[in-house]
Amino acid sequence: MRILTVFVAVLAASALAQDPAPAPKPADVATPQAIVAALYDSISGPAGQKRDWDRMRSLFAPGARLVPVSQRADGSGAFRPMTVEEYITGNAKAMEEGGFHEKEIFSHSDTFGRIVQVFSTYEARRKADDLQPLMRGINSIQLLGDGKRWWIANVMWQAENPGLKVPKEFDGGGGARD
Numbered sequence: 526m527r528i529l530t531v532f533v534a535v536l537a538a539s540a541l542a543q544d545p546a547p548a549p550k551p552a553d554v555a556t557p558q559a560i561v562a563a564l565y566d567s568i569s570g571p572a573g574q575k576r577d578w579d580r581m582r583s584l585f586a587p588g589a590r591l592v593p594v595s596q597r598a599d600g601s602g603a604f605r606p607m608t609v610e611e612y613i614t615g616n617a618k619a620m621e622e623g624g625f626h627e628k629e630i631f632s633h634s635d636t637f638g639r640i641v642q643v644f645s646t647y648e649a650r651r652k653a654d655d656l657q658p659l660m661r662g663i664n665s666i667q668l669l670g671d672g673k674r675w676w677i678a679n680v681m682w683q684a685e686n687p688g689l690k691v692p693k694e695f696d697g698g699g700g701a702r703d
Contacts, residue, residue, distance in 0.1 A: 549583035554674035557641045565627050572624035578613050585609045586676035594683040626653045631697025641668040646695050660684045
């Protein structure tokens with residue numbers, strides 16, 4: 526039992542010693558709509574522009590996950606949960622070298638107490654003014670409010686593919702919001 530107690534104490538001390546998330550811009554976390562907009566803005570930018578990864582980090586609750594969902598060739602589903610740091614490490618170079626602009630074209634939210642679930646339809650482009658999107662899909666963003674600010678608890682997303690299109694009710698005609 527003593528070994529377990531020491532182990533738990535070491536883990537707790539280790540967690541407390543980690544760098545806390547950067548302080549957010551108050552406007553970024555003031556409302557569910559603002560935090561979603563800040564998320565899109567933090568990952569978007571032209572080729573050659575370093576992203577403000579600390580801004581992105583500041584939006585997420587401790588332990589938050591980002592989960593891309595895809596479909597294997599055999600039709601089965603696949604997903605890969607990542608921490609915020611794993612997402613940044615895995616995507617920063619490609620986004621910053623090749624350019625990446627993701628924007629919301631439609632949003633539907635459901636709220637219960639301090640929980641908000643946002644279905645956010647997105648379009649992504651290499652250059653902001655590209656005529657055709659590189660990809661489209663839906664981000665499922667779970668938010669929580671603590672009375673002082675909003676936090677992103679999880680983001681799960683799936684891009685369209687030949688057999689899966691964004692449903693009309695979430696297409697928004699290119700910019701509708703609820």
